[in-house]
Amino acid sequence: MAKGSVRKKGKKWYYRFYVEDTSGNLVQKEFAGTESKSETEKLLRQAMEDYEAKRFIAKAGNITLGELLDLWAEEELKTGTLSNGTVGNYLQAVGRIKQHPISKRKLKTVTSVHLQEFMDLLSFGGTVGDFISKGYSIDYVRSFSAVLQQSFRFAVFPKQFITFNPMQYVVMRHKKEETDLFADETATDRDKVKPLSFEMYRKLIEQLGKRSKDAILPVQIAYFTGLRLGEVAGLTWQDINLEEQYLTVRRSIRYNGATHKHEIGPTKWKKIRVVDFGDTLADILRNAKKEQHKNRFQYGELYQRNFYREVMEKNRVHYEYYHLGMTENVPEDYTEIFFVCLREDGCLELPATIETACRTAGRKVPELEGFHFHTLRHTYTTNLLSNGAQPKDVQELLGHSDVSTTMNVYAHATREAKRTSARLLDKVAGND
Numbered sequence: 001m002a003k004g005s006v007r008k009k010g011k012k013w014y015y016r017f018y019v020e021d022t023s024g025n026l027v028q029k030e031f032a033g034t035e036s037k038s039e040t041e042k043l044l045r046q047a048m049e050d051y052e053a054k055r056f057i058a059k060a061g062n063i064t065l066g067e068l069l070d071l072w073a074e075e076e077l078k079t080g081t082l083s084n085g086t087v088g089n090y091l092q093a094v095g096r097i098k099q100h101p102i103s104k105r106k107l108k109t110v111t112s113v114h115l116q117e118f119m120d121l122l123s124f125g126g127t128v129g130d131f132i133s134k135g136y137s138i139d140y141v142r143s144f145s146a147v148l149q150q151s152f153r154f155a156v157f158p159k160q161f162i163t164f165n166p167m168q169y170v171v172m173r174h175k176k177e178e179t180d181l182f183a184d185e186t187a188t189d190r191d192k193v194k195p196l197s198f199e200m201y202r203k204l205i206e207q208l209g210k211r212s213k214d215a216i217l218p219v220q221i222a223y224f225t226g227l228r229l230g231e232v233a234g235l236t237w238q239d240i241n242l243e244e245q246y247l248t249v250r251r252s253i254r255y256n257g258a259t260h261k262h263e264i265g266p267t268k269w270k271k272i273r274v275v276d277f278g279d280t281l282a283d284i285l286r287n288a289k290k291e292q293h294k295n296r297f298q299y300g301e302l303y304q305r306n307f308y309r310e311v312m313e314k315n316r317v318h319y320e321y322y323h324l325g326m327t328e329n330v331p332e333d334y335t336e337i338f339f340v341c342l343r344e345d346g347c348l349e350l351p352a353t354i355e356t357a358c359r360t361a362g363r364k365v366p367e368l369e370g371f372h373f374h375t376l377r378h379t380y381t382t383n384l385l386s387n388g389a390q391p392k393d394v395q396e397l398l399g400h401s402d403v404s405t406t407m408n409v410y411a412h413a414t415r416e417a418k419r420t421s422a423r424l425l426d427k428v429a430g431n432d
Helices: 037-058 065-077 084-097 112-124 138-156 187-191 198-211 213-225 229-233 279-302 351-364 375-386 391-398 403-413 416-428
Strands: 004-009 012-020 026-032 126-128 131-133 246-249 252-256 261-265 273-276 304-313 316-325 334-336
Touching: 004 037, 012 037, 065 084, 065 138, 084 138, 084 252, 084 261, 084 316, 112 126, 112 131, 112 138, 198 213, 198 351, 213 229, 213 279, 213 351, 213 375, 229 252, 229 351, 252 351, 273 391, 375 391, 391 403
Parallel strands: none
Antiparallel strands: 004 012, 012 026, 126 131, 246 273, 252 261, 261 316, 304 316, 304 334
16 A cells, blocks of 8 residues: 655645655655545545556556456547547447457466457357457458557556567458359349339338338438438438438548447548439428428427537537427537438437338338348439449549549449449440
């Protein structure tokens, strides 16, 4: 236990005790107390207990991997420059790692072999104790690799808990795709995302109208603009210019699994983009606006209003979503926001609800088997490129970081362009 004492200077009492510096030498630290000797002695005891607890944890011989992850999350991850979405994903990975027995190991006993076994378990699946892995995608596993790489680097420096990073010897491995040499269809045909024909789109809207009417408007917007699910949910009426028929994509709605709250954040690449639309969607939006005004009148006091609240955590800002009834008191730090995609009662139609409605519709209608919301984005891409739109223009409308992403979506969505290109050789051969 650290040694300490109190002394009086003027009217005030001060307390002091010895702590170890980075070289292990004892140095004395003094802090101001109060005008009461007994209160200052109490502050001294609390300070020394706190110091001993932290010093115990900080010793490499005592800290576990789980404790390191928590320390890294608080001191580096949450104070860094990563987006709120990435921080949320990394925090979920931290929570998942802490469910595995490796998190209980003392840090100095964690080897590259242990870490490789853990990463392989994530990639290939299996069970260790109560930890079950079904085998995850390479993109999902990468988030775990990033968390472990950064936390071990943090343990080496600045914390100096260990002298080297064992993650540097861990390699990313994943399942190899098996090829069936005698299959009746190609993997490309089997796995490609099939765009919706307009007839299929109409059947989707009809099916949603039976049980999930509130999901119709988000689907219509995505079909005619190609917006991502979170972007559609994040649209406000201020983002839409019905006269000149364009909308501005500024934000996205996502669920934070760590806080169990929905948050309003930037788009995927943190870029604001403008998307033009035609008469069909303009009419849909005008009718939706009128319907929402009518619902607000009909529901009266039961109608819900939508708000966001700015939350500052360390040096990071994020915005949490809330809804309140018309007669509920609105906290001072709440700001009202007027979303486009609402439930009948005025609440925001949340992304998870929309996705569930789409997948349910896909199971109900044979032609829509395997349909999910993101199919609408592929459909939008295919419709534009198939009808002569320039790839660069489509890239900007979609908010893709690179035009190759746009063309890859198109290539996976339809083979018509390939067929047309292949038939150009018939013209060369004079067989057209």
